[in-house]
Amino acid sequence: MTLGRLNHIGVATPSIPAAVALYRDLLGAEAIGEAFDLPAQKVRVCFVDAPNSQIELLEPLGADSPIAKFLEKNPAGGQHHVCFEVADIAAAVADLTAKGARVLGAPRIGAHGTLVVFVHPKDMGGVLVELMETPKEGH
Amino acid sequence: MTLGRLNHIGVATPSIPAAVALYRDLLGAEAIGEAFDLPAQKVRVCFVDAPNSQIELLEPLGADSPIAKFLEKNPAGGQHHVCFEVADIAAAVADLTAKGARVLGAPRIGAHGTLVVFVHPKDMGGVLVELMETPKEGH
Numbered sequence: 001m002t003l004g005r006l007n008h009i010g011v012a013t014p015s016i017p018a019a020v021a022l023y024r025d026l027l028g029a030e031a032i033g034e035a036f037d038l039p040a041q042k043v044r045v046c047f048v049d050a051p052n053s054q055i056e057l058l059e060p061l062g063a064d065s066p067i068a069k070f071l072e073k074n075p076a077g078g079q080h081h082v083c084f085e086v087a088d089i090a091a092a093v094a095d096l097t098a099k100g101a102r103v104l105g106a107p108r109i110g111a112h113g114t115l116v117v118f119v120h121p122k123d124m125g126g127v128l129v130e131l132m133e134t135p136k137e138g139h
Numbered sequence: 140m141t142l143g144r145l146n147h148i149g150v151a152t153p154s155i156p157a158a159v160a161l162y163r164d165l166l167g168a169e170a171i172g173e174a175f176d177l178p179a180q181k182v183r184v185c186f187v188d189a190p191n192s193q194i195e196l197l198e199p200l201g202a203d204s205p206i207a208k209f210l211e212k213n214p215a216g217g218q219h220h221v222c223f224e225v226a227d228i229a230a231a232v233a234d235l236t237a238k239g240a241r242v243l244g245a246p247r248i249g250a251h252g253t254l255v256v257f258v259h260p261k262d263m264g265g266v267l268v269e270l271m272e273t274p275k276e277g278h
Contacts, residue, residue, distance in 0.1 A: 009148060027140065125215060
């Protein structure tokens, strides 16, 4: 496996509209997508573009959302995960598993429509790393 | 202020060599810089390159390092901050301050040799945001 682009950083928030206002009004983000639900992952998602990468704002969709659990510990929100692109998710999972790292569940379709998988933070120095098969047409 | 490139994500670690091994051997990072000390910020730093951005590994330099405090709460390490480029750090500070956001101290020279400043995470949805004046010649 070769480390690909830093596709996005995932940022948990209790309110996407409030977080959008911070990135737009305080930091000057000029390209912000429409928010949408990703029910399979129990999150509502909104992408904020930086020139070379994205911020994925994540709001819980339901009380059993993993983001709801994150916000119990960090009520204001905070950095949730980092997503890198890989060429082939199945090969990446096989490679990681062979090296003794744990992935969380089977690959599934992520917010950009390609397969994603998460690596256990205990095997990545406390960082929750998402791997995403490179989208075919840009991000 | 306009949101610039996501220059890097800052990742705290108790051991840069151990963290480098994870990014190199598990994730397949191919370009990893030499670690160096940044005494003014009480950190030892090592940059891992992704094709479009970087991971800044941060190890404490001394017991009173801000990274030492972070590791007390997160002994395995974890995501510490996110750094975006801005064209003019003084203008960014003036802009943020005028809008009621707090910056932590005066701008100082950061790991890429240009001025940096941190925005208070309480004013950025729980995320510690570093702003870095864009390096003159790439990162």
